[in-house]
Amino acid sequence: MQATDVAHVLAVVIEDAADLMRADAIGLLVRGQDDALEVLTATSHRAHELELLQAQQAAGPCVDCFDTAAQVVETTGPAIEARWPSVGPQIVAAGYTAVHTFPMCWQDQTLGAMNVFHSGALPEDIDLAVVGQAFADIATAVTVQGGQTQVDPFERVMAALAGRTLIEQAKGVLAYQEGIDMDQAYDRLRSMADDETSLSNVARRVIDRAVRSER
Structure with a gap:
């Protein structure tokens, strides 16, 4: 698996996780350059x-989860706002009233966290603690290994972040060219990808076409 193809596989993994957990959105934060947390991928803009x-x-559920390497749960809007006053109101204003966050750990290192957002009550017929952690572990393995057995976890995370940057650039190009919002641009990229063409390769083609058209 090429480094930039990690972005494609992660997109599929978190979409599947959202479907199974009946979540409204999922996002991943990982430790990047200078130990700063960076967005790796998300199901929506x-x-x-x-x-x-x-x-x-x-601050926020992903930050707490990363710092403690433990799952973080809040199940009401007021609780989210009270626990994280600098980001909680924005989470609630976006329509989410419950969060469940899972650590992304590799061996003895915490590499990031997977944040699962719900706009209503958490489903009671699913063991979210088990299912969510399983998907977080899958996302971690995809990010770190990428088909390789001998890896430096930090180098693989940085490579995955590079793939994410490419996709964000392509989203911006499509949004501008087609007069659509960023969520629609991401859906457009996903629809252009298939089993033989990765999301990263599609993003690269979109950017290349835009560059050629400006010449």
């Missing part, structure tokens, strides 16, 4: 913005 806000404010 709104979730991406909330993850970015947590990274900028150094």
Whole structure:
């Protein structure tokens, strides 16, 4: 698996996780350059913005989960706002009233956290603690290994972040060219990808076409 293809596989993993957990959105924060948390991927632009806000404010469910390497849960809007006053109101304003966050650990290192957002009560017929952690572990393995057995976890995370940057650039290009919002642009990229063409390769083609058209 190429480093940039990690972004494609992660997109599929978190979409599957959201479907199974009946979540409205999922976002991943990982430890990047200088130990700062960075957004790796998200199921929507709104979730991406909330993850970015947590990274900028150094506060929120993903930050707490990363710091403690333990799951974090809040099940009401007021509890979210009270626990994280610098980011909680924005999470609730985005329509989410419950969060369940899972650590992304590799061997003895915490690499990041997977934030699961719900707009209503958490489903009671699913063992979210088990299912969510399983998906977080899968996302961690995809990010770190990428088909390789001997890896430096930090180097793989940085490579995955590079793939995410490419996709964000392509989203911006499509949004501008087609007059659509960023969520629609991401859906458009996903629809252009298939089993033989990764999300990262599609993003690269979109950017290359835009560059050629400007010449």
